Amino acid sequence: MPDTARLPLVSASPGTDRALTVHRYGRRGARPKVHIQAALHADELPGILVIDHLLRLLDAAEAAGRIAGEIVVVPVANPIGLDQVLNGHLLGRFDLAAGVNFNRLHCDLADAVVQAVDGRLGDDPAANVAAVRAALRAAYDAAAPAPVGQAEHLKRLLFGLAHDADLVLDLHCDWEAVMHLYTATASWPDVADIARQLGAEAVLTAGQSGDVPFDEALSWPWMAVAARWGDRFPVPQGCHSLTVELRGQSDVDDSLAAADAANLLAVLIRRGAVAGDPGPLPAARCDASPLEAVDMVKAPAAGVLVYAHAVGARVDRGAVLGHVVNPLADDAAGRRVPFTAGTAGIVYGRLAQRLVRPGDVICKVAGSTILAHRTGKLLTA
Known part of the structure; x- marks a missing residue:
């Protein structure tokens, strides 16, 4: 069984308590590290069902000794939004207390990291990755704010869990949609295998799309370091962060979820986080679009x-x-x-x-x- 923890959120009002439930598979510090979460937009529920199926697959893989990296799974990334029900309608996209989108205004540490790695980079790409990760952690620790609201605390906890991951999969869905992905310009075509495995029919790429969504908070610091120092030193994209849009809001279906979970496991195998045979890679259904x-x-x-x-x-x-x-x-x-x-x-x-x-x-x-x-x-x- 995974190492399971509950990370308490700061109380929004007396008598109320919420927490993030986090499952960890494998050994802490093992590589690759993969972070998977669902329902940051809490009214986007297909990802919760997909993670239910995925946890069973990971439990079996762990029992068989097949976990090779570190896998962090957050089944419900937004317990605040999941509790925002008004007249029978779940309103999980925006924090009703502040009116802010739960997937905007995440930790923006790129400038601090660019400055921190000055003089610490060299000719070894692996050493540079380690230097950027250390700078990112130090910037995160230094940015710890004075007392914050519950939504801000949630964002900090999620960033802290994922900041040093090699791969981040943030499971969302659209209104009515086909399977599609958002990712960093610098991550394409390195993540083309993930798009193919998941059956994505569109892949949308950007450096900065505006307002710092969760995936870009994790990918942009690497792009910023490469933009500043990449002409002198090799700076790989140390974190491939993807928003996975699991079709539409009403696509909450066990057969779809089981297939999506099997594809996610194949991604983990192909990426080296789980040992095994991922099977043949499906044909691409699309190229990336800016x-x-x-x-x-x-x-x-x-x-x-x-x-x-x-x-x-x-x-x-x-x-x-x-x-x-x-x-x-x-x-x-x-x-x-x-x-x-x-x-x-x-x-x-x-x-x-x-x-x-x-x-x-x-x-x-x-x-x-x-x-x-x-x-x-x-x-x-």
Whole structure:
């Protein structure tokens, strides 16, 4: 059985207590280290079910002596959000106390790490990886704040668990979607095997997408060090951090979860964290797209949303993706307003609710050509 710990969160109010449950497999300090967590957006539940299946596979692997690295599993990464139920609806994406997205504004230590490694890098890539990890830990310890709220404490705990990992898999899902991934530009194509194993139909890459989501808090310091010092010293991408979008919010299904867990185990085997045969690598379903090449299609009017294509459909630029219907409009054109694709590519995600307001992001199309208007913050709220 794994080494299981409960890490208490600072109490938000008298009489309330929450904690992170963390399972550790293998020996602490062993390499590779893999961190896997689910439901940082607490209303995205498929990952919790996937981890339930994965834990059984890891228990069996540990019983057989096959754990070769260190594997940290956080089945529920956001017990705060999981408790935010209002009138029967789970509201787990934003901290209701502060209005902040639980997957934004994580520890941003890149500048401190870049400065700390000055004079500590050399010609040995492995030694440089160790130097960056030491600087990251020191910066994390030095940044320990004065008393913070529960959501900030949660973010610090998660970062502390994952900061020295070789591989991080943050399990999320979209509204309605196909399997897709987000990862650092510097991690592609090194993580192409993971995309293939998981059956990803879109992979979106960025250096900084804006507002420091969890995966970028872990990957960006390495990219920042390489940008500053990489012309003089070899600086590998010491942490490959991926956000794994397990299709849509309603895809909570044992057969899907069992298959996803088996694929995650194959990833762990192929990456050397678990001994065994991962089997043949599936064929790639996509290449990577820069996040700047994603068309975030917005509702052109208020009304009821009707789609013309299923998720996973490939569309041409200008294709009608659906209509916003308002029978109260003054004329026929206003009663059914089309919305179109701004790029050719795959419809990898779309809004689940069908009543929309003008400007709502309702559909996402991953293309291959960077769109001029896609600057600044590249993710949805």
